[in-house]
Amino acid sequence: MNVNKFINSKKITSRYLILKFLDGVFIDKKTVPQTLEVLLKKKIVFEDKDIAKAERISNFIFGHLKSIDSILFSTLKKKTRISVLNILRIVLSEIVLKEAPNYALVNSAVELGKVNKKTKYFVGLINAVSKKLIQKNKNNELFLKSNLEIGFKTYLQRNYSSKIAEKIEKIYTSSNTFDLSLRNSNEIEFWKKKLNATVLPTGTLRIKKNVKISELDGFKDGKWWVQDISSSIPVKLLGNLKGMEVLDLFSAPGGKAMQLISLGAKVTCIDNSLVRIKKLEENLARMKMKTDIIKTNFYNYNSKKKFDLVLIDAPCSATGTIRKNKELQYLFPQKRLENLIKIQRDSLKFAKKFVRDDGLILYCNCSLFLSEGEDHILDFVNKNKGWYYEKLTNTNKGIDKDWFNEFGFLRIRPDHLHDQGGMDGFFAAILKKNHPDKIS
Ligand SMILES: C[S@@+](CC[C@H](N)C(=O)[O-])C[C@H]1O[C@@H](n2cnc3c(N)ncnc32)[C@H](O)[C@@H]1O
Known part of the structure; x- marks a missing residue:
């Protein structure tokens, strides 16, 4: 069975994509768009909703990696393969984000393990650790904190200030909006109402992310751009x-x-x-x-x-x-x-x-x-x-x-x-x- 058929039949398409994004960064040293491009070239196709979900959850993982890993390292008894660790990073995040019922999260983590040659011998471990994580969540032991990568944070501390680095670290994972520039700045009030937007101090409009941009009023008529x-x-x-x-x-x-x-x-x-x-x-x-x-x-x-x-x-x-x-x-x-x-x-x-x-x-x-x-x-x-x-x-x-x-x-x-x-x-x-x- 080809990859597309397998992941669709097991309903793990977006999780497969998250895993590819994580492997892309931590193994192949590729950005998320670069990984997506590689997959599309291989004719592995995804629906927009799966891409959006995969981007959202992988971004959550990159933004909370330190506490995710500290929980995983304390749950795992010894080091494991990066791809296996990446699957566990996904399960843990999805448990915390309440993305699906617990049993479904464990099942899909195991199925995800089976897709890849590198992980298929570890499905027992994936299953066991996922169940432990669910138990930890029931005991209120899974607390995730926003963090910056340490080298990057040190750069900000040295070249801006510790206070600024702390502030960026604390708030940078909470963004859930996108901005629009209006073609005609006299129409701010009109588009604010029409798009249910907030007006930022420079006249840019800010919108909640949970909408499809190309379906918004004014997109096709060229009234604004992102x-x-x-x-x-x-x-x-x-x-x-x-x-x-x-x-x-x-x-x-x-x-x-x-x-x-x-x-x-x-x-x-x-x-x-x-x-x-x-x-x-x-x-x-x-x-x-x-x-x-x-x-x-x-x-x-x-x-x-x-x-x-x-x-x-x-x-x-x-x-x-x-x-x-x-x-x-x-x-x-x-x-x-x-x-x-x-x-x-x-x-x-x-x-x-x-x-x-x-x-x-x-x-x-x-x-x-x-x-x-x-x-x-x-x-x-x-x-x-x-x-x-x-x-x-x-x-x-x-x-x-x-x-x-x-x-x-x-x-x-x-x-x-x-x-x-x-x-x-x-x-x-x-x-x-x-x-x-x-x-x-
Ligand atoms: C930061 S983006 C530009 C964004 C753009 N100014 C905007 O406001 O939408 C940088 C662009 O530089 C282009 N680029 C990179 N190297 C280039 C080169 N050597 N010559 C011409 N364009 C290049 C990239 O393709 C990319 O589109």
């Missing part, structure tokens, strides 16, 4: 954009390009990923927005044209998005940095060539690492005579003064706006040529 509040703030730092010519170096899936276009800018979009450009094209078509799209590696882009603004939303460690992508902390973000830092540095060098003398560069990304943010900007102004960075302080448009750091850069963290569910971490800086007072 964009975390923090990702929409860099563009809000700019002045009037009407008629401005913009080069968007890393454009897909187009959140910032759509913002720029809706504010009257003419945007040239560059991206090197076919799959992501397809998404960008779908988004622009839905929004009925037109723009030039160039599929190329930015290193190969060549033109005599100069722009008023070059936007660099460079690929990065994405550590600011841990509310949604909790597995990233377990994939050695600091070790993956080298290549990303080179692309970021090169893109700044590259952008210089395409900016008009009175133009500017908006540099931003969703990393919490200073080496992907502050360090680049300080290095850039040091090495490039005449260039300076703007000290950002603008607290209009609902932007809180606490979201700027001591340099005057935008430095948003996942604990900001925590009463309303938090926001992704984001960094942004504006670089300009020819400072009037020549200070930099």
Whole structure:
């Protein structure tokens, strides 16, 4: 029997997917979307509801791993295979989350063990440990606490503060919302009511996650697009954009390009990923927005044209998005940095060539690492005579003064706006040529 048939017949499709996500991170060192892509390539198909459930539960596991493992290690007498441990991580989480009656959870854990060559000799152990966990739950002994991966937490403690690291650790697993940017900001009240949304200080709408985005009012008509509040703030730092010519170096899936276009800018979009450009094209078509799209590696882009603004939303460690992508902390973000830092540095060098003398560069990304943010900007102004960075302080448009750091850069963290569910971490800086007072 093929995998699809087996997991469907045993009703363990979403659990199989959770196991694949966990094995993907802890064995193959792949992110959740990368694992999903591998499975789809192998023609193992999943329904949207199974993917959503698997993402929800695996995210819960990544966000509570320390206490999950401490319970499992104290229940298991000796070390076991990672895949077996991953199955037990799933059962334990599902017991705590009350995902199904206890007997069904034990059965599906055992069936899950049978799917895989690596785990099928351990189904007896899986069965026994699952039953012990159920007993522990009845005795109120299963208490799970939100935690950050230790190396990542230490980074936050050293580079932000212990208090900030604690705060992020405490709240980052409670996010259960997504955000929308409106095409027309005059329609906030209308869409707030229509979508039963909360309005965040910058005008972004926040919605509870338990809805299907493509079925919401206004989706097909292009009245809004999905964009975390923090990702929409860099563009809000700019002045009037009407008629401005913009080069968007890393454009897909187009959140910032759509913002720029809706504010009257003419945007040239560059991206090197076919799959992501397809998404960008779908988004622009839905929004009925037109723009030039160039599929190329930015290193190969060549033109005599100069722009008023070059936007660099460079690929990065994405550590600011841990509310949604909790597995990233377990994939050695600091070790993956080298290549990303080179692309970021090169893109700044590259952008210089395409900016008009009175133009500017908006540099931003969703990393919490200073080496992907502050360090680049300080290095850039040091090495490039005449260039300076703007000290950002603008607290209009609902932007809180606490979201700027001591340099005057935008430095948003996942604990900001925590009463309303938090926001992704984001960094942004504006670089300009020819400072009037020549200070930099
Ligand atoms: C952070 S995402 C951009 C998000 C986008 N600005 C938005 O607001 O929706 C980074 C993008 O850079 C693209 N990219 C990565 N390396 C690239 C390269 N060398 N040249 C061009 N695009 C690249 C990726 O395909 C990805 O779509």
